[in-house]
Amino acid sequence: NPAVHYCRVDFLKKQLNIRFDHKQLSLQQLVGLLYDIGYEPLISLQDLIKKQNLPQKDNLVLKIAVAGFCFGNVMLLSFPEYFGIPLHDVAFKHFFGWLNIAFSIPAVFYSGRGYFVSAWQNLRNKVLNIDFPLALGIAVLFGRTIVEVITRTGAGFADTLCGLVFFLLVGKFVQKKTYHHISFERDYRSFFPVAVHVVQDAIEKPIPLSQLHTGHRMVIRHNEIIPADAILLKGEAMIDFSFVTGEAVPVNKTLGEIIYAGGRQTAEAIELEVIKPVSQSYLTQLWNNEAFTRSQDNRMKTFSERVSKYFTIVLLLVAFGSLAFWLPTDLGRGIAAFTAVLIVACPCALALSTPFTMSAALSIFDRNLFYLKNTGVVEQLAAIDTIVMDKTGTITNGDNNNVVAVGNMSSYHKQLIYSACSNSIHPLSRMVCNHIGNAVSKLPVSKYSEIPGKGILTEVDGHRLRIGSAKLVLSGEAEESTDLTKVFVLIDDLYLGYFAIAHHYRDGLDKVSRLDETYKMFLLSGDQDHERFELVRFFKHAGSMLFNQSPQNKLDFIKGLQLYGGSVMMVGDGLNDSGALKQSDLGIAVTDDVNNFSPGSDAILDGRSFEKLPAFLRFAKDTVTIIHISFLISLTYNLIGLSYAVTGNLSPLIAAILMPLSTVTIISFTSLATHFAAKNKKLL
Structure with missing residues (x-):
C-alpha cells in the first residue's frame, strides 16, 4: 500500500512496527489491510510488551488434541485395510471408509483451518507463502479420500491426512515454545550495556538503565539520548528528536516541560526527573529505526533470503511436473506423486534453520555483553575482511589514566574547567573531570557547544572557555612533540596550559591485534601521532595507522576501502565516529559506563568484553557454517523424499512423518551445534 512508508517485523516477539500516512490511510483501513493478509492486529493503549512475552492462547493445544484424536481413531479403523478384509466383510470396509471421512472433517476444518486461511489471504494479495503448499497438500489428500470412498476404488488417505495435520501442529507447537524461550531470554536477560547518571544525596553516580525508576533525578550530557520520559x-x-521523528532541527524545552524518551541533548548537561520507567523495547525500536539501517545497496543479503526466495515456486513446478509426467499413463500414480511431493518437500526445516541458529547465536553474544541489532548482523560479522578502529575510548581505557595538569591553573580555573567538561561524555572530558575531582561545585554554564574531534566552546560563570585540541585552542599553532595526549585550555583568550594524559590500553588489545593475520587492520585517530611508537607493537603494518583524522576523514577512508572491495567493520566509541559507523558494512560502538548509546551502530560492545572480539568473529563464522550445514540437512531430507515422491511410490504416511522429523532434526542440530561452537570459543 503506497500510504505505508515503513514496516519492520520483530520475528521473535511477533510485533510489527508501522509508519503510515494517516491522511491517505486511516487506522481502520490499516487494520483491515492487516486482517486481509492474515495478521489481525491487537490494538490497546496498554503497554503490551510483558503480556506479549507470555505464550498466546490460540487453541493450538486443543487443535493438536483434536488432530491426535482423529489420527488415532482413523489409524485404528484403517487396520483392517492394512491386514486385508475378507470378501464376506467387505461391507465393513465401506463403513470404515465413511467413518474415516467423518474423523477427517474436524482434523481438516478445525485443526488445519489456519493453513487454508493463511494461504487464501496471501493468494488474494498475490503472495506465495509457505502455508500454500501445505494447504494444497491437505486439500488434495482430503479430496482424494472422499473420491476413493464414494467411488469405492480405494480406502483413501484419511490416516495420512490426519497424521499430516497432527505432526504439522506438533512441529508448530515445538517451534513456538522454542521461539518463546529465545524471545524471553533476549528480552529479560540482556540489557544494553548503557547506564545513566543519577543524582542521589548530591552525589552523581552511574546506574544501569534497568534500575532507573520513576522519581530518579538523572543527568543527561551533551550528545546523550534521554532513555525515559522525564520533566x-x-x-x-x-533536544534533537531526529532519531524518533526524522526532524533534525533541535527543539528548545523550558523548565518543567516533559521531554519524551528518544531525544538527544545537543547543548549543556541537563537534569531531569523520571516520570515513566525506561522502556528497553522502546530503545530497541529506536535502534531499529530505518534512519539507522543500511541502505538496500549497502546491505548484504542473508543466506536464507538468497536460497529460500524461489523455494515455493520450484516446489510447485516439481509437483505439477510429476503430475504431468504420469497423467497420460497412470492418473492414480500421478495424483499420488503430486500429493507426496507437496507433503515431503516441506519448507519448514529450511525456514527454521536460519532463525533458530541466529537466535541461539544472539543469546550467546548477549551473555558475553555483545549486543547485536538483529540476526542479520551475525552474517555481516562473518563476512567482514577489514577492521578499522578508533583510538580514544575504543582501544584505550578511560578508567585508569595518568592525568597531569601543566601550566598556571588556579583552583577557580579548575572549577571553571570542571563545570565545562562535566557537560561532555567524551572520554578525555571524563578523565579531566575525574582528575579535578567530583567534589568540585559546578558553576552556571551557557552557550555550550561541542565540536566533534576538536573540543568544547562555552561560557562558565561569565568567562569564555575553549578546551580541547591544539587546533581549537592554539588557533593552529604547532604543539611540541610528546608521547602524551593533551587537552589545552584557553580562558578569556588567555592560554593557561594543558592536561597531559597518558593512555592505558584496554586489556586484551594484544589478542585483538593478532587479528591482522587474517584481517586487514587500520587505526584511525583524531589525536596527533604522539603514541605512534607505542602503538606499533599492535598495528605492525606500514600505513595501518592514520592520525589527526576528522570524523569526515574517517568516513571517507572507509568509503575508499569499500570502493576497493573491502567489507569493512568499524569499531568506535560512537561519539565522533557515528558517520563512520554508519558508512561501514558493520559498525560496533564500544561503551563503558556512560550512556553513549549510538543508534547508528549495528552492535554495542561492552568495554569489558573487548578482548573477546576475536572469539566473536570466529563464532560468527561458525554460526554461518552451522546454517549452511542445517540447510544441507534440510535439503537432504527433501531430496530423499522427492526422489521417491516423483515416482509415485512414496507412501504419503512416510512423507508426513519425514516432514516433522526434519523439523525436529534441524531444531536439535542448530541448538546443539551453536552451543558446542560457543563452548569451543570459550563464550560459555
Whole structure:
C-alpha cells in the first residue's frame, strides 16, 4: 500500500512496527489491510510488551488434541485395510471408509483451518507463502479420500491426512515454545550495556538503565539520548528528536516541560526527573529505526533470503511436473506423486534453520555483553575482511589514566574547567573531570557547544572557555612533540596550559591485534601521532595507522576501502565516529559506563568484553557454517523424499512423518551445534 512508508517485523516477539500516512490511510483501513493478509492486529493503549512475552492462547493445544484424536481413531479403523478384509466383510470396509471421512472433517476444518486461511489471504494479495503448499497438500489428500470412498476404488488417505495435520501442529507447537524461550531470554536477560547518571544525596553516580525508576533525578550530557520520559528541572535543553521523528532541527524545552524518551541533548548537561520507567523495547525500536539501517545497496543479503526466495515456486513446478509426467499413463500414480511431493518437500526445516541458529547465536553474544541489532548482523560479522578502529575510548581505557595538569591553573580555573567538561561524555572530558575531582561545585554554564574531534566552546560563570585540541585552542599553532595526549585550555583568550594524559590500553588489545593475520587492520585517530611508537607493537603494518583524522576523514577512508572491495567493520566509541559507523558494512560502538548509546551502530560492545572480539568473529563464522550445514540437512531430507515422491511410490504416511522429523532434526542440530561452537570459543 503506497500510504505505508515503513514496516519492520520483530520475528521473535511477533510485533510489527508501522509508519503510515494517516491522511491517505486511516487506522481502520490499516487494520483491515492487516486482517486481509492474515495478521489481525491487537490494538490497546496498554503497554503490551510483558503480556506479549507470555505464550498466546490460540487453541493450538486443543487443535493438536483434536488432530491426535482423529489420527488415532482413523489409524485404528484403517487396520483392517492394512491386514486385508475378507470378501464376506467387505461391507465393513465401506463403513470404515465413511467413518474415516467423518474423523477427517474436524482434523481438516478445525485443526488445519489456519493453513487454508493463511494461504487464501496471501493468494488474494498475490503472495506465495509457505502455508500454500501445505494447504494444497491437505486439500488434495482430503479430496482424494472422499473420491476413493464414494467411488469405492480405494480406502483413501484419511490416516495420512490426519497424521499430516497432527505432526504439522506438533512441529508448530515445538517451534513456538522454542521461539518463546529465545524471545524471553533476549528480552529479560540482556540489557544494553548503557547506564545513566543519577543524582542521589548530591552525589552523581552511574546506574544501569534497568534500575532507573520513576522519581530518579538523572543527568543527561551533551550528545546523550534521554532513555525515559522525564520533566526538565535544570539547564538549557536543546533536544534533537531526529532519531524518533526524522526532524533534525533541535527543539528548545523550558523548565518543567516533559521531554519524551528518544531525544538527544545537543547543548549543556541537563537534569531531569523520571516520570515513566525506561522502556528497553522502546530503545530497541529506536535502534531499529530505518534512519539507522543500511541502505538496500549497502546491505548484504542473508543466506536464507538468497536460497529460500524461489523455494515455493520450484516446489510447485516439481509437483505439477510429476503430475504431468504420469497423467497420460497412470492418473492414480500421478495424483499420488503430486500429493507426496507437496507433503515431503516441506519448507519448514529450511525456514527454521536460519532463525533458530541466529537466535541461539544472539543469546550467546548477549551473555558475553555483545549486543547485536538483529540476526542479520551475525552474517555481516562473518563476512567482514577489514577492521578499522578508533583510538580514544575504543582501544584505550578511560578508567585508569595518568592525568597531569601543566601550566598556571588556579583552583577557580579548575572549577571553571570542571563545570565545562562535566557537560561532555567524551572520554578525555571524563578523565579531566575525574582528575579535578567530583567534589568540585559546578558553576552556571551557557552557550555550550561541542565540536566533534576538536573540543568544547562555552561560557562558565561569565568567562569564555575553549578546551580541547591544539587546533581549537592554539588557533593552529604547532604543539611540541610528546608521547602524551593533551587537552589545552584557553580562558578569556588567555592560554593557561594543558592536561597531559597518558593512555592505558584496554586489556586484551594484544589478542585483538593478532587479528591482522587474517584481517586487514587500520587505526584511525583524531589525536596527533604522539603514541605512534607505542602503538606499533599492535598495528605492525606500514600505513595501518592514520592520525589527526576528522570524523569526515574517517568516513571517507572507509568509503575508499569499500570502493576497493573491502567489507569493512568499524569499531568506535560512537561519539565522533557515528558517520563512520554508519558508512561501514558493520559498525560496533564500544561503551563503558556512560550512556553513549549510538543508534547508528549495528552492535554495542561492552568495554569489558573487548578482548573477546576475536572469539566473536570466529563464532560468527561458525554460526554461518552451522546454517549452511542445517540447510544441507534440510535439503537432504527433501531430496530423499522427492526422489521417491516423483515416482509415485512414496507412501504419503512416510512423507508426513519425514516432514516433522526434519523439523525436529534441524531444531536439535542448530541448538546443539551453536552451543558446542560457543563452548569451543570459550563464550560459555
